[in-house]
Amino acid sequence: MKHAFKPLLLVSTLALVLSGCGESTSYDAGTGHDVSKNQPDTGTPTTPTDPSAPQFSEKQLLVSLTDNVFTPTFNEFDSKSDALPSILSAYCDLEVKYDPSLQDGEVLAQLTTAKLNAHNAWKEAMVSWQHAELMIVGPLLENDKSLRNDIYSWPNASTCSVDQDVVFFENGTINGNAYDISKRSDKRRGLDALEYLLFNDDLVHSCSSTSAGEVLADWNTRPEQMRKASRCRYAVEVSKDLSVSSDKLIAQWSGTSGYASVLQNAGEAGNKFASTNKAINEISDALFYMTEELKDYKLATPLGLFNNECGGITCPESVESKYAKHSIENIRANLNAFELLFNGGGASNLGFDDFLDNQQASDTKTAMLQGILNSKAASQAITTSLQTALESNTATVTDTHAKVKDVTDQLKNDFITKLALELPATSAGDND
Template sequence: MRFKLPLTLGLLLLAAAAPAAAQEGTALSPRVLDEAALPGVMAEAVDSFIVPGYRDLSRATADLAEKSAALCATPSAAALEETRSAFSNVVRKWSTIEIVRLGPALEQNRFERFLFYPDRKSTGLKQVQAILAKHDESATRADSLKGKSVAVQGLGAFEYVLYGTGAETLAGKGGSFRCRYGVAISQNLTAIADELLAAWEKPDGVQSAWKSPGPGNPFFRDSKEAATELLGVLVHSVEMIKDQRLRPFYDGALDGKPDKGRPKLAIYWRSGNTMASIAANLGGLQALFNSAGMEKLLPADSRSIAGSLNFLFKALISATDRVEGPIDAVLADEKQRARLDFIALNTADLLDRLNRDFGGAIGLGAGFSFADGD
């Protein structure tokens, strides 16, 4: 086994989640999508999760912009701490809703402008450092900043402003340029969040397409396409957590030897928001699954699948919340590493259950390939 688990914890989770998979494995009749239930589920996904999620993000970014401006007006250690706290709140709100990586989020490079990650060659970092070193005044205005590289106008750039080399100057007069650059980033984030909210709130826009799949719909020609998109949000997001959030900084064991880890490849490692972000990703996925009422798509004899999925979500979120402290310290602690192993193993299990068990049970076919769209 690639990952090592605390034995009792691992067996408890796997034993509790197993009955649903066993039950579905005995199903003999082919599954057909419940087309009568789907429109209501799609509508709830929009009204109960997506729109509220973008509203929360809009409010959080506006607060960050306000706190950033206050820091520039009256620099102090207390004001810097308030801005950092507001930044962490935006990270949590964004991590909850970033799972909806489609539609308006992909238009005008909004997603990458809000969060440029991963930055494998540190290209973005170098660009941010260059702006700070050269005091590029065009980066201190939101209108001109949005025309620059996506790597210098989002959360990653702002994290470096608040926590990178020289960030301590923000508490005094010596950080004036750095602070004004931060304000421009916060205003840019607010503008993007407001655009995303407006796009989803528009009655005849993307929400209408989600709520009314069928002929003539530019997004979903039938219910199967709509169901595929909705479940695809969950499947692709769990893949993202597994491959882009966990694996870059920790991969369990490599060639039979414990992986020492790469803490500086972890998202938000400077601000200590790595695991809080992953917990918010998982929390957002569970909230989408439940608030949309996706259980309603399951046949009566397969409803236990929803229970096993919620069990996995709860266990994963709880384990993620218990991984505390800077990532470099986490990787040096055996107990914390065991929790990371647990998260990695059961994230893979969650992915399989969503794709194979849930997808198969609602009529998309066991082993449905979301990556290939077939």
């Protein structure tokens, strides 16, 4: 466990790889890829026609994805989450001390700057995590995704639960026991709780009169600045817990017995995966975040294509990140991460595109790469928040959903079939 917080990295190598800005919106099947690698995989490297191209084997694919995609992504998030507590503490120290009645312009300017720094730090951590959302394997998959949910519990977040824990933490006890955030439910923790605490300017608690309980009985009558300070103190505690969770992820991922090693050594004696194909299938299952969470929850639901809180019509209230107005940035990060996994992080690294070439499915590879570029271009065409686009430019959101669906249709059909992989259980009956 680390005890010192690392500085926030405003620009990182991974962020540059994932940025996706300024790309062409068409794909040349011959650029950076050897489409002649059509030999069946035997578990040993094949000799590509282009001697400078990476040699393909399922084992080398696992090594490439682990070293070039998963590990940098998890390390990036660990760095961002470890930076949050000190940045939030600097902001909240000012929020706790601030007295609006004094009308001190200099102090207010310092507070405004510190709050902006806290918001930007959360946004950077969220983008980094949205990359990892496409990589839910191993420690993030175990125990019903408990570690993943401690980091980010959406779409099952509960702002009422967060409101209650603001006061429980303030009191220092709950049900006669010392307050311990690590023993609280995931709905009261993580990036989604932080978003509500940092970005929601409505200081009235979000619980119904029956669910508020005694702990929130006097909350709405407290002075405004007192409520801001209480929420801020709890935000610092949540950020510390988030850093602990990211450290757990790194500890379980790294080292000779970490999950990265498990994936890289799949098929060997004593490994949990009886074959390299089984390990690859776990990674391909993670790619299906594109179908339910991204396509259906983040786009189709607020579009009104599925039932939502507005009764099945266009519903800005149903977007993922409504308090920070960060929904479209999350979607773009998801698309960038899908592309990173698909191409292994670049032409010089093995990815699923090379696997498709190897299995004589270069047409599927080309279609999916073009689909990814089209999806990214459609998301970039949304130049406002997703909420605003849903209200005033619905066609851009509809187009993004359609372009993402093109990719997921390929994913569920040709991709799985050509690579002899299995659909995840949650997608087996999905004919959308």
